[in-house]
Amino acid sequence: MDSLLAAIRAAAAEELSRGLPLLSLRQYPWGVGPYLFRDSAELGELRIEPLYPVGKALLSLVRARALPVAVVARPCEVRQLVEMAKRQQVQPADVRILTFSCDSAQAQVCRCEEPGTTSLGWPELVVIGEESAQPAAAAIALPEDPAERRRFWAAQFAKCIKCYGCRNVCPMCFCEHCELEDPLWVERGKLLPGLPMFHLIRAMHMSARCTACRQCEAACPAHIPLTALYDALRQEVGSLLGYRPGASLAQRPPLSLSLREAPMQTGRH
Amino acid sequence: MLDFHCVRTVCPYCGAGCHLLLEVLDGKLVGTLPCKEDPVSDGKLCAKGWNAWRYVEHPERLRTPLLRRGSVLEPVTWQEALEFLAAKLWGIREEHGPQAIGFFASAKCTNEENYLIQKLARAVMGTNNVDHCARL
Incomplete structure (x- = not known):
């Protein structure tokens, strides 16, 4: 974990030196939360736990047109970015992704079937560290009847x-x-x-x-x-x-219409 | 250059006191997140907690005391409002006695503030009529 964090900080420093602000989690004096890094002197405070929704914060930055930006994202969050891009929430060219594989313990906690990294067709994506995780089963025990x-x-x-x-x-x-x-x-x-x-x-x-x-x-x-x-x-x-959310930037979502876009005959719309 | 950071605070809505994170973008509140390191809320919020940040910049938020003069509520300074209040309370106390006055504290205040209001009620005004919004 320590060597992974060190590698992420090193990669983050590179992004900052290229002039890209970097969205990740930071150890504030009061605890951990999302933060936009701009100064490499602060990177010692970069954290990857506990898991906060980084994609949510990224959307705030996108709406403020604070782009381009680099973001440290876990594999599930990279897949979110892929789905966001398909729905015109982010432009892939605006977001440089630093990603890493979650470990097996985290995969267990998250019931994660895909804890490892893949490129997914994202134009600017850096993979840090090794693929170390064993996937876990997503299913929980539900009544059969x-x-x-x-x-x-x-x-x-x-x-x-x-x-x-x-x-x-x-x-x-x-x-x-x-x-x-x-x-x-x-x-x-x-x-x-x-x-x-x-x-x-x-x-x-x-x-x-x-x-x-x-x-x-x-x-x-x-x-x-x-x-x-x-x-x-x-x-x-x-x-x-044949669709898996986040699996590929090229694949179109099969259910891309909302009810609002295709109104039902309720007499209200 | 754009600034985005979080601030940890306590939800002002009830006595449970769940911690939450305020998301600040260039000095403006843009959202909130439950605090995952808070043992009280365990990283969860209720409907109020999720929306506690919204009144901070709400156009209808009261930003100064209002004093009713006739039928009109007029903005006044805190000094003026407190002097008016103190004079009224003392007047009621002198005319009807301390039992004519009650003090209602609030779950939105800190323990220390609630301590102070009961102290004001008992030691200054001389009444035990102290209650709390959670019982209203």
Whole structure:
């Protein structure tokens, strides 16, 4: 870990010397959080843990037109950048990626099937360190019987306090209009009704976007295993449509239309 | 040159006191994140915590005390507001006694601030009428 961190700092110093600011995590006096490095003297404070959604911070920089920029990104975050680029959130030419393989312990924590790095067709991507991780299984144990499984999810959704934390923390949730704030689907001021539209809409929208960074699950105060749902949908999209989120910059997303872009006949739109 | 950094703070909304990170871009708040190193929140926030940063630059945020004169709320200085308040409280105390006054503290304040308000109630005004917004 120490040698990996040293290698990342060395690579980061190179980016700074080329005049590129670098987005990563920093050890502040109060703890770790996202930070835009511009001074190589501060790189001793560069950290890669705990896992904060770097892609989320990158979108703030993109909106402020603070480009070009270099970013230290884990493999799941690189895949997020790939999906963002396909949806016109970032231009690949504007973002230079420094990436590294997560280790096996981290892969276990994240239930990560793809902890290793790949180039994915990103124009400027630097791989640091060695590929050391053993992939972990994404699946969690769910009831086999459909009726039982339905009861399981109903109980999970009933715990939701509608904090919107899953949506807020997600680097892939960048839509200007969020269907989860549309009273047509999600009633304001009320907790979730029996029909779990909130979670199913989000799951649907994640099906060709989610790269399993697990930030939403970590942020969920109700401990709902959200990504078990997204993992299942991603698998369906993979087997039915041959699409894996973040796998390649060239491949077009199969579900790129939102309901807003293709309005349903509800009488409201 | 653009600056982007985070500031760790405590959510002002309730007594749980979850830590959160404020994302600052060129001196402006642009967002918030749960604090993953905070043992209280365990890196999670509720709906209030996620939105606590939004009032900081809200156009309807009160930035000065307002004093009602007739039917109009007029902006006044803190000095003027506190003098008005102190005179009113002393007047009520003299006319009706300390039991006519109650003090309501807040979960949004620190322990120390809540200590101070009960001290003001008991030692200065002479009343035990102290309560808290969590019971309202």
